[in-house]
Amino acid sequence: MSTPVFYFQPTKIHYLQQHRLMSLRHGGRLHPAKDERILPGCGMYTKSAELYDAIYSEKDYQAEARAINRLIWEHRRSTGNRLLDVACGTAKHLEYLSQHQYSVLGVDISRELLAVAHQRCPGVDFYVGDMVDFDMGFQVDALTCLFSAIGYVRTFERLQQAIGNMARHLKPGGVMIVEPWFSPDTWTPGTLHATVIDRPDLKITRMTISDMQERTSINVMHYLVGTPDGITYFTERHELGLFTHHEYMDAFRRANLDVIHDPDGLTGRGLYIGRNALE
Numbered sequence: 001m002s003t004p005v006f007y008f009q010p011t012k013i014h015y016l017q018q019h020r021l022m023s024l025r026h027g028g029r030l031h032p033a034k035d036e037r038i039l040p041g042c043g044m045y046t047k048s049a050e051l052y053d054a055i056y057s058e059k060d061y062q063a064e065a066r067a068i069n070r071l072i073w074e075h076r077r078s079t080g081n082r083l084l085d086v087a088c089g090t091a092k093h094l095e096y097l098s099q100h101q102y103s104v105l106g107v108d109i110s111r112e113l114l115a116v117a118h119q120r121c122p123g124v125d126f127y128v129g130d131m132v133d134f135d136m137g138f139q140v141d142a143l144t145c146l147f148s149a150i151g152y153v154r155t156f157e158r159l160q161q162a163i164g165n166m167a168r169h170l171k172p173g174g175v176m177i178v179e180p181w182f183s184p185d186t187w188t189p190g191t192l193h194a195t196v197i198d199r200p201d202l203k204i205t206r207m208t209i210s211d212m213q214e215r216t217s218i219n220v221m222h223y224l225v226g227t228p229d230g231i232t233y234f235t236e237r238h239e240l241g242l243f244t245h246h247e248y249m250d251a252f253r254r255a256n257l258d259v260i261h262d263p264d265g266l267t268g269r270g271l272y273i274g275r276n277a278l279e
């Protein structure tokens with residue numbers, strides 16, 4: 001059975017489950033958190049969601065959206081302009097992609113990140129769902145899954161399910177662009193990482209020592225966050241699967257997509273570009 005998906009709009013929430021759509025009037029609030037118990041991994045960004053944009057303020061989402069737009073024009077064969085960003089986070093790619101004439105939508109497992117996304121793009125529809133089994137009930141011309149979010153599926157079986165599920169959401173001639181996480185060969189356990197944000201009203205230090213268990217990368221992020229209201233400390237654990245190039249290619253091919261690998265991609269992590277055949 002596919003995971004229920006909760007869909008937020010300024011004035012109503014639609015509740016999708018296995019092709020069915022129920023519309024619930026909800027006065028502009030996000031749905032109560034009962035979904036968090038049934039979506040595995042949805043708590044990863046619970047404590048840090050409001051810090052996400054500050055932490056990644058150096059990332060050039062505008063340039064990345066330009067590059068994604070070029071790739072879509074190069075590879076899409078369908079004629080529409082509907083674009084779905086899966087694992088959209090706070091919707092920074094969508095904000096810029098919408099400026100390239102796409103009609104954009106976002107899906108993510110984290111309702112906390114989607115609350116930020118909704119503030120950023122109030123006119124855009126956002127859905128809470130797991131990339132492995134969400135079901136929109138319609139198809140799109142372009143689908144993106146960026147900044148290595150795909151790694152959160154953790155296992156090869158779930159990688160295949162996620163790629164297959166995303167591919168099912170493509171129109172004939174549609175294109176899917178996935179930015180991978182590290183492979184077992186390129187991940188280095190024991191590496192110390194630190195991110196420091198130093199603004200007048202917000203100080204953040206985030207540190208982690210990379211770890212690895214079998215084919216899973218593990219980062220326990222230690223956050224020290226200061227605002228004029230006080231200083232807090234918390235941790236978040238992020239587990240991402242380490243898949244080989246062959247496994248990514250295999251997952252795309254099993255989903256019946258014609259796949260191209262760009263080893264550089266947007267940020268040096270590479271890109272997989274899957275093209276759905278025209279019927």
Ligand SMILES: C[S@@+](CC[C@H](N)C(=O)[O-])C[C@H]1O[C@@H](n2cnc3c(N)ncnc32)[C@H](O)[C@@H]1O
Binds near residue numbers: 107109110
């Ligand atoms: C590194 S962030 C990337 C967010 C956004 N794409 C960006 O570029 O800023 C990873 C994202 O994957 C989402 N995520 C993790 N597991 C997921 C799943 N199973 N289904 C959907 N989204 C998921 C997280 O909530 C988070 O928004």
